[in-house]
Amino acid sequence: MTVARSITSTVDPDDLVQEAYTRIFQAIRRGGGPTGAFRAYLFTAIRNTAASWGRGRREFAIEELEAVADPSST
Incomplete structure (x- = not known):
């Protein structure tokens, strides 16, 4: 939980x-997973999960949306 809290403040650590x-x-x-220290593997998994969620939550500025053509008007 401490690692999750330290990585991001926008995502619920739980x-x-x-x-x-x-x-x-x-x-x-699937036959993969940690082959060494589980703690390090867990910390990496938390960091990678936060990064993938962060990429998925990108927001676009209103100015950028005005430049996009409306498909129903073309």
Whole structure:
């Protein structure tokens, strides 16, 4: 939880940790997952999850939206 809180303040740390554990569990079921220290693997999974969520939440400025053509008017 401490690592999740230190990485981002925009995402709920509980959700971030839960998703990281889910991704690790899925990796283990596929035959992957940690081969060394689990703690380091978990911290990396938390960081990567936060990064992927951050990429998905990008917002666009209103000025940029005005430059996009409306498909219904063309």
